[in-house]
Amino acid sequence: MSRQLHEVRLVQSTGPIPLSTITFAKEGLRRAKTVDCFDFVPSDFSLLHAILANIPRGRFCEWGSGMGIGVGLAASMGFESTGIEIDPALAAASRMLLTDFGLSATVTTGSYFDEHPGADIYFTYCWPGQLMRVEEHFLEVAPQESRLLICHGAEDIRCKVKDP
8 A cells, every 4th residue: 555644643632521421421331231242342431532622523433433432422522423333232222322312423333344434533443453454444435634543552542644
């Protein structure tokens, strides 16, 4: 692949997280334990909030959206928010969570390797062995100005952009 990605520094907000956001995220984590699916590790919602607080609003797409916590958090912050989740039970549970909290976001069931919604921000916490594949996928399908927020562990989110 001729194009490359480079990492850019993220600035985190130090402001407080709204109580409604904390309540939503904790309820999502609680409900996740009741869904019969593969084990997944959720990202740190407070870290994602701190990062998104300093990013211009636009279209947000979470690849592998799990319980929809990232999708809902982005929607609550003014992003046009979409999630793609391969596990049907998780996708259904996340749609219910979003509805129960009155958050306007879309979660589709499928693989983000097959679905290609345009976004300004892509966010994923992929399986460790899939990191290179995810970055290659981003290079192939994302608009030039998009950012890839990718977790390198629950408390380590990095931002990648396409080389000009």
